[in-house]
Amino acid sequence: MNTLFNTLKPWTDLAGRILIAAIFITAGWSKIGGYAGTQGYMESVGVPGALLPLVILLELGGGLAIVAGLLTRVTALALAGFSIISAVLFHGGADQMQQIMFMKNFAMAGGFLFLVANGAGRISVDAWLAARRGAPATTAAIA
Helix, strand or coil: CCHHHHHHHHHHHHHHHHHHHHHHHHHHHHHCHHHHHHHHHHHHHHCHHHHHHHHHHHHHHHHHHHCCCCCHHHHHHHHHHHHHHHHHHCCCCCCCCHHHHHHHHHHHHHHHHHHHHHHHCCCCHHHHHHHHCCCCCCHHCCC
16 A cells, blocks of 8 residues: 555645645735735735735745745745734634634645645655755655
């Protein structure tokens, strides 16, 4: 059974990165299309609307970097922090939907922390760059 999991690991690493990043890529893209509305919502909860370009860059750019496996550990750490901060700022309400959104953000932060700990895996730009530097195979696999 371990052989099967070891064979599938590069592909499950890639699939996991795609799945965890998809929500950020789509959210970042939608914020571009609904810029004024998003900026107004941010300001309604006390977050300066001027931060929206940074939010879009982190969500869209960070999501794409996670999919590519580029600077994975640093990007995953930033997205984990962002997930927790946005949970507290935007999903602290008492109704059931806000509680679900709050916990969803914490679950995503947990997934990103796994990426911080383990890296992107073999099918990633990080692994390719590590191999080009001549890093040992085990280092390249977790870069």
